[in-house]
Amino acid sequence: MRRFAVISGLLAVFILGVVVGAGIFSVLSSRASRLFVSMTRFGFESEQADRLRAALSAGNLDRALVHASCALEGGSGLLAFDPDKSVWGPSFPVFGAFVTGSTRFGATDERQYLARMHARLGVVLERRGNENEARIEYKKAVEISGAHDEAWWRRVALGSLGEQASSGQ
Known part of the structure; x- marks a missing residue:
């Protein structure tokens, strides 16, 4: 005991x-x-x-x-x-x-996250009238992610900014 x-x-x-x-x-x-x-x-x-x-x-x-x-x-x-x-x-x-x-904080895949940041920059450049630079950023998003096309990344960026792509774009 x-x-x-x-x-x-x-x-x-x-x-x-x-x-x-x-x-x-x-x-x-x-x-x-x-x-x-x-x-x-x-x-x-x-x-x-x-x-x-x-x-x-x-x-x-x-x-x-x-x-x-x-x-x-x-x-x-x-x-x-x-x-x-x-x-x-x-x-x-x-x-x-x-x-x-x-486990990743803030993003499930760092490449996808970085690709989205490039696509968002593309949206801003596009709004400023810098179409060529915007296209370069969308291409970077495709290259970094290894998936999808430029139009898809543009839609993702617009959606993440609370906007929608118009049907003509």
Whole structure:
């Protein structure tokens, strides 16, 4: 009976240690995430500033406008760069233990996701009257994804932007 009490006591101490350790780990990871998100935002803004300088030096005012806008957006309340709204809450390390390496956050297939981004850029270029550049972006979407055609990617991009392709296009 005494042996059972000793083993039960040791097991209780072990379980308590695991619980306390998990709690400390969760709190520390939550606090560290705020620093990580702030550093990521700073890195993004710094990279956009470098690209802005390069675009200005090359005389490409359209690219310069893009990078200046991106840097401004990155610092002005984007959820991804808000340290107080980080996905790394106290439960994140526990949740992370159950996520497999093949799980992708935000996209089921990175190539399909990137192809959609190119197609969305194609829509914007098309709206600006840059038909050739738009076609290049739709072609990139096809090449990256390895599937479908340019018209399909255009429809996907319009749908993801909450619009529909007109029957004549």
